[in-house]
Amino acid sequence: MAQNDTPELSHLIKCTVISCPNHFHKDLPPSKDDCLFFSFPPDESTATVWKEKCGVSAGHPTTTAKVCSDHFKPADYTDGSKTLLKPEAIPKDNLGWMVGMPEVKLLSKRPKFDLIKDAVDTNERLTQRFDKLIKEQKPLKDKIELYKKKIENVDNEVFRLKNMIAKFPARRKNGAVTVNLISKVFSPAQINMLLGKKKVVWSYDDMAMAFTLRHIGNRECYLYLKDTLNVPLPALAAVQRWVASNKP
Incomplete structure (x- = not known):
């Protein structure tokens, strides 16, 4: 054509x-x-x-x-x-x-919330679904705020401990490591972990402290302390085995 x-x-x-x-x-x-x-x-x-x-x-x-x-x-x-x-x-x-x-x-731009709601309000089925989602949103927001406060408390405690460690560092003398006042903050097993020793034997008190930390917050908070902030803590699997072995 x-x-x-x-x-x-x-x-x-x-x-x-x-x-x-x-x-x-x-x-x-x-x-x-x-x-x-x-x-x-x-x-x-x-x-x-x-x-x-x-x-x-x-x-x-x-x-x-x-x-x-x-x-x-x-x-x-x-x-x-x-x-x-x-x-x-x-x-x-x-x-x-x-x-x-x-x-x-x-x-060309993302529509505003009010425009979307106006459209949804014209359809009964979508209106019911929208109202249900709004009701489900509040407890989720409350839970997010709770976790934010928990994370903030943990961050503050980690900051305090880091400042203490900075004041009392480990020193090397003639190839041997001497540990001074850091022992007032960490257990022997935690100090060995900080020093990079491959095999660390956790005491009963170490495991009890780790178990308490795990249940004060949640699994994500514990792993954040251990893996992201490098706080010397036992692996979660080790804590679970310890709990199982100490059940009455």
Whole structure:
């Protein structure tokens, strides 16, 4: 087809159902495999229902609007050839998830919360789901705040211990390591771990302290202290074995 013979895009008619990709060109003959397109009914109340089912706003123009045959049931036609709709026919099939939603416009920016809520409020099922999520949100927020406070307390304690360690460092003399007042903060097993010894024997008190730390906070807090802040603590697996072996 020559460039001058290209059909005008303005003559392209798209199905009014906003989730439907079907369309036709009014200047070209339809293919026998194409969908049929039906005009909106002249009855204003029926046309309003059509708009709702199509997912467009109440003020959407209907002069040239069309709905394709993909959205009608066999019982909606007056004849077997499915070319003539009954006056009371309503599009109900293949409407997509946007049924009952207001007309949607593509935005270059993320839509604001209020705009999303306004859209959700027009659909009863989505409204119920939205209300349920709002109720579930509050306890989750409260739990987040609780964990933030726990982490803050742990960070403060780690900061205090680090300052103490900085004041009383381990010293090397003639190849032998001498440990001074650091022993007032850490147990012998913890000091050995700080010194990089491969085999560390944890005492009963070490394991009891580790068990207490684990249950004051949670697993994530314990691993944060041990692996991220490098506080000398037994592995969680070792703590679990110790608890199992000391059950009455």
